Amino acid sequence: MELTIAEENYLKAIYHLSEGGKKSVSTNDIASEMKNKPASVSDMLRKLGEKEVIEYRKYYGLQITEIGKRYALQTIRKHRLWEVFLVEKLNFAWDEVHEVAEQLEHIHSSLLIQRLDAYLNYPKFDPHGDPIPDEFGDVRSRPRVQINEMEINQTGQIVAVEDSSAAFLRYLDKVGAYIGARIKILDKVEFDGSVEILVDQKKTIFMSKDVASNILVIQS
Amino acid sequence: MELTIAEENYLKAIYHLSEGGKKSVSTNDIASEMKNKPASVSDMLRKLGEKEVIEYRKYYGLQITEIGKRYALQTIRKHRLWEVFLVEKLNFAWDEVHEVAEQLEHIHSSLLIQRLDAYLNYPKFDPHGDPIPDEFGDVRSRPRVQINEMEINQTGQIVAVEDSSAAFLRYLDKVGAYIGARIKILDKVEFDGSVEILVDQKKTIFMSKDVASNILVIQS
DNA sequence: CTTTATTTTTAGCCATACCTAAAGTCAAAA
């Protein structure tokens, strides 16, 4: 069964909102995620229910099915592989890739994705540090902590951000806190939760708790 | 102004059928090229006329405008650049690229195309030997002859094919007559126009006039 | 100069995917 572009986008949103199928999702949540109206969502949910990619009970929200998860993961896989391509091969900045990847993820060709994956050397994480599902939908995830949860003198490597708005990404680029950067916690201010960190053993930056809580690190 | 995918496909078909805007094109021709019905074409022509990418007089065919040409060439440029990418980077065979490039050509991002062009080292021809328009729509074309128009002992290099059906491309692959191959005419049979040619100084193949007339060569 | 055949267009219908406005459902507060 082939899904339309709109259906793929809904499924992806539902997958994310349900945190991988764990939580039930509401019509309103989907509407605000998709930036459209609840009435439009109701319509689509009926269709997705008929295609059995979600289990839909009117007025009681929905659960994504196993089939639905497979489609969602396939789309996420394509999105993230294209992001790797754009950053590594075409030298896009990581705040420029999202919009283009949103389009590229809907290209239908399993051969294309196989070849792209091989060409990129089977990457396991995208430029934002998010895991790339394999062709069976399996995801290799790493335990990650927010910077504000770390203690003084602990070290680690930045692997992902929770807020991927262009403004936030540009800010990170400016201060040099890119994905892959090695960091060390130099100081924490108990009063407001702000932290001082050393980036790549050379640059000291200061960030509010608000910023720190949006940056994810693997400790080492 | 942004064109829809359908509009881009119509413009591309019109551009090709009119041989770059030289000839006027009929509704029926477009319908058979697009594999849909004349009634659907009439509808679309009205819209394209309103957007001023064609000049449309009911019952009298149409001419593509300068603006329309720019859009068509832009789409053709994207299609051919993606074909180069698929063949050179992802190791697609040249008979596998068309369908995927048909999808990729509709991705909207001028940055993407600039970067892709640079990444591929500003190619001037696609894997079928067709010229790639530059970002201003300029095309560098080479004088080309069909193999059946060449004389005994003349030499040249295969640069394009006129029939790009998958079946024909597979046949060419089988006999080793790929784009870029150097050839020499060994013999011509006046009776049926068939020819015997030497490919890359090592392989002798025999082809009917029908096949020979579909292969284009730059003489040298 | 008609008649006929071909081509093209119009009219009206279908599906997708969005919208607004109105009606229906559920749950929490009175």
Added chain:
DNA sequence: TTTTGACTTTAGGTATGGCTAAAAATAAAG
């Protein structure tokens, strides 16, 4: 237990882009 308010769905409309069937225009033949 009833009422209120938030959430959700339905009804009916819009635009795109296809279709068939029928009407209209052009061109070709008698």
